Amino acid sequence: MLKFVSLLLALSCCQGLHHNNIDDYVEAEPVFQASKYGSLWPLPQKVQISEVSFKLSSASFRIVDAKASSAGPSCSLLQSAYRSFENEYAVNRWWFLTDELTVNQPVAVLKAPTVWGALHGRIYSIYFHCQIISYFPFSKSINATIINDFPRFQHRGILLDSSRHFLPIKVILSNLETMAMNKINVFHWHIVDEQSFPYLSRTFPQLSEQGAYHPYTHVYTPADVKMVIEFARLRGIRVVPEFDTPGHTQSWGKGQKDLLTPCYSGSKPSGSFGPVNPILNTTYDFMAKFFTEISTVFPDGYIHLGGDEVDFTCWKSNPDIQKFMEQQHFGEDYSKLESFYIQKLLDIVASTKKGYLVWQEVFDNGVKLKPDTVVHVWIGGRSDKEMSNVTAAGYTTILSAPWYLDYISYGQDWQKYYKVEPLNFEGTDEQKKLVIGGEACLWGEYVDATNLTPRLWPRASAVAERLWSAKNVTDIDDAFNRLSLHRCRMVERGIPAEPLFSSYCLHEYKGV
């Protein structure tokens, strides 16, 4: 988990942040209003803007470690971040002083208790940079400013689905970059599902050979996965993979014989298959080997094990399953069979020393969970009730129910996401503390590389601010003004983030 970030900044800035300066002959105005916080997004916990103003020069830019820094030149992660920062703004020069904040010249000091904090501060300072001098480059003065910042919730995630549609690596990387710009720190990679199995397993290569949309072009090789993880790490983002069972597994069955339950039509197999077959030892042998691999490939402490939407129809049709139900005294309650499977799976995964997340049904069905299990609440309607129940039972939880971004509608639906208050449920303070954050989910039925990025941004930015900023940051008009600029900043960095409303960016998107 990322630790708190504490920033202390007084930034210089310069026109050069914008790739092409526009003649300032005509002072164009954005259609939205100016926020006193400019384009800061997500809004920091504390911003103090003084009346002391600096003139800015077009000096260029450099980062140096403070003398007192305990994570200086030897920290490859920070050095790499500095390099990428400097490359991005190669024409600029910007001095970090090595001691206390000096307010009478254009400098900035960034203090952070951890490497991750400094990393986030780095990303942060870019925004700050652009914000304080205002979005438009012909503003050439800056007020001395002190920012103290840390996230309200530690788990700020985005789920992308690479099964309904394969997402080329380039799309994933570019969205990781954008997640970092929004201080999202968890990439929940819903990597496989019914429709396709693009994960190339070293242990079971036939899974993607048979289960991917295409065995060569529509797979994530070990090198691809490694690249995603390292790219994310350098931006302070955890990669939490999801391998959802026992439902959502049609694609697994293509490459792994006997893994899925044969469905019956009357007394004969119908030829179709249902969820993972929970009554065979071979199933658990497979899962043990498979998750041993997964626990090695993905370094994060957690794996998402799914467990949602298990359809019992096929299990009910199968005479061997029926017999097993009798032997186990499960009666007609197939959720007991589901729990039987999940329990064994959780034990397997626990033996790999990983923690796990599960969708809410696993909790609802009464499966015995390790105390550090994270329950993922996704079902809409009365998710506040579910949050109450999960936390009352003492489990850590994350919220996604109000943030299904694949559901689109006309107009400014980001406001709906923004207005969510994750702790708005009945419960004690202790219960509220168990809510460690949430995730925006972009399921892939209608989303692929062609439309993912504009559909995700800036709608997910609304979720990002809700999870980062203080509870009382709820001014929707101010959010509109800041977010309009923040989205233009994303556009200028090559991210096709869609507009909030009629307006323009100084530099429009150049792609198509």
Added chain:
Amino acid sequence: MLKFVSLLLALSCCQGLHHNNIDDYVEAEPVFQASKYGSLWPLPQKVQISEVSFKLSSASFRIVDAKASSAGPSCSLLQSAYRSFENEYAVNRWWFLTDELTVNQPVAVLKAPTVWGALHGRIYSIYFHCQIISYFPFSKSINATIINDFPRFQHRGILLDSSRHFLPIKVILSNLETMAMNKINVFHWHIVDEQSFPYLSRTFPQLSEQGAYHPYTHVYTPADVKMVIEFARLRGIRVVPEFDTPGHTQSWGKGQKDLLTPCYSGSKPSGSFGPVNPILNTTYDFMAKFFTEISTVFPDGYIHLGGDEVDFTCWKSNPDIQKFMEQQHFGEDYSKLESFYIQKLLDIVASTKKGYLVWQEVFDNGVKLKPDTVVHVWIGGRSDKEMSNVTAAGYTTILSAPWYLDYISYGQDWQKYYKVEPLNFEGTDEQKKLVIGGEACLWGEYVDATNLTPRLWPRASAVAERLWSAKNVTDIDDAFNRLSLHRCRMVERGIPAEPLFSSYCLHEYKGV
């Protein structure tokens, strides 16, 4: 207007159409089913697929004019089209025989009565090409096929809005290319509106200097406009510009003093402005000069004059307008004042020898129109009633009401657009003949370069087939199968057309 296209084709094909061939070791299958018409979109009027099958070689590709062609080497439009075709598929070679169709070798003959027909045939043959050999390149045989084709409706348009958001030229050109792929033949360029005036007028340059979002970066220069028109012409697409008055004109007022009506608050001007001021002679002097320029810049025979959504509040508040209403004996009926303005505007535009299109309100308000006026029906709810009324009055009409593509919703809304039957209203055969087509409208409040293309395609393709293919082409499952392939073809040509549903393309979109 484009004339009917008649095609007679028996095409060779070759793997090389796909930029990268995939090893055909594993025969991947698309998630959708195969249509017997493959990926043909829009479906031709008549397709006869014989059982005679050809083996295909990887021969490359060339186009030659038939000896008997009356529009051969001297027709620069066709020669240019050939060149772009050959460039696109430079690795291929494809022989056009110079006389009758030869069915026992891989050749194609394309016959068309007009240059436009041949041009559309060219575009067409690319699809056909890909279709007949099936989408997947490892299919290496082709059945001899005869196609006879022509469009059901002559006006098949798409409206793009460059006022709510400025659309960089690159985005417009790339979408013109895509329109051609879908046999759309009218680009309705809603170029200016309340929010901004990006059209750089030679006669009144202050209109965009003051009214554009930015006077240098967010304007269409005369060279830009010329480029759009020529790019469209080479693809058989008319460019019909819209300059909407007297409403929707806030941006006009910034650069043209006294053009808009000053609104009053009590007995004093409030400082805000309403629609074009219809009581001043200077207004009509301006319009005469302005539309004289427009009629020269845009070569198409038609100009769209708008005339929709005129808000009378400001007119009502203004004492000079009130006096004028009395003098004209208009009573309290401000639609009479609107008609007064429009009538004078139509006379001005008619004197430039252009025809015009107007939004339906102009007809509804009883303005006297030239007999060749096209009435554009856009208001939802009872647009069938409006179609009845407009055609009963003897006016030509086009339909947009069911095709407002800016309204988005979750799921496969292309089906809703596809199921529209434009002639489904009460009226005689004579009335039905007055419906010359329709337009898909993508208004720009929530659309700019970041999301326009995936939002437009393939949703507008559904409209394109409805306007091109025979009335009885209504099989939604077959449409799904063909359109899934057609959208992959767009993706492979670099167009980020969004997916219809869970599935994949052999070559996914490479951009972000």
